[in-house]
Amino acid sequence: MDPIRQALEIIRSSDNIVAFTGAGASTESNIPDFRSDKGLYKKEEKEYGFPPEVMLSHSFFIKYPDKFYQFYRKEIIHKDALPNPCHIALAKLEDVGKVKAIITQNIDGLHQRAGSRNVLELHGSIYRNYCVSCKKFFELDYIINSEELVPRCDRCGNIVKPDVVLYEEPLDPNILEDSITYISEADCLIIIGTSLIVYPAAGLIEYYKKNKLIMINKTPTPYDWKANVIIRENAGIVMKKILEELGV
Numbered sequence: 001m002d003p004i005r006q007a008l009e010i011i012r013s014s015d016n017i018v019a020f021t022g023a024g025a026s027t028e029s030n031i032p033d034f035r036s037d038k039g040l041y042k043k044e045e046k047e048y049g050f051p052p053e054v055m056l057s058h059s060f061f062i063k064y065p066d067k068f069y070q071f072y073r074k075e076i077i078h079k080d081a082l083p084n085p086c087h088i089a090l091a092k093l094e095d096v097g098k099v100k101a102i103i104t105q106n107i108d109g110l111h112q113r114a115g116s117r118n119v120l121e122l123h124g125s126i127y128r129n130y131c132v133s134c135k136k137f138f139e140l141d142y143i144i145n146s147e148e149l150v151p152r153c154d155r156c157g158n159i160v161k162p163d164v165v166l167y168e169e170p171l172d173p174n175i176l177e178d179s180i181t182y183i184s185e186a187d188c189l190i191i192i193g194t195s196l197i198v199y200p201a202a203g204l205i206e207y208y209k210k211n212k213l214i215m216i217n218k219t220p221t222p223y224d225w226k227a228n229v230i231i232r233e234n235a236g237i238v239m240k241k242i243l244e245e246l247g248v
Helices: 003-012 058-063 065-076 085-095 110-114 140-144 173-185 201-207 235-246
Strands: 017-021 099-104 119-121 124-131 160-164 188-192 213-216 229-231
Touching (some): 003 188, 003 213, 003 235, 017 085, 017 173, 085 235, 099 173, 119 173, 124 140, 140 160, 173 201
Parallel strands (some): 017 099, 017 188, 099 119, 213 229
Antiparallel strands (some): 124 160
């Protein structure tokens, strides 16, 4: 049977679906992923002087905030990006009661912009920013419109940090716990656009013990052996087809 048809039948028969999304869910919104041939990690080191993995670390942010923000502003913030058919389909599946939660590694906020309400952001969001000292909250526009390369708190003058999980930083334990609960209780798990090699996020898949695992990713993952259905196409194309077939 065609894998999209198989996925359709699984989704049709499921009412407790959890979606786990990665960068591949947003590439059709013109946000580059990390590890593909055109991904962010293929950027030439000479462009910034450091590899992207280093620049996205906590220690780099502390030591070189100016270089961090030079990279972050140009490569990570995509305020004008719009939800694509994948985001829209998941939001509609939530509206009709099938999708109970979206667990995402993405920080772009596109699931919420598409209308999804129960989104667990494992790696934070570009739309939340905090002073490292007094913890005052700042919107994304404060970062974008800052006259200084490194935005500073208008109350205490210290550096404002994006509320995103950098390398060397732990995930929020409450979000992790909630994610484990949703995945372990899910009837169906749909994994979309993630390489499943970044831990601890990738390890969450271990908590799914049932037999309705749908993998939508353009390249193989270490967890393909667990999948009941594997689809090697763009997430937006696949989810749009499924939504149309469901008549939602």
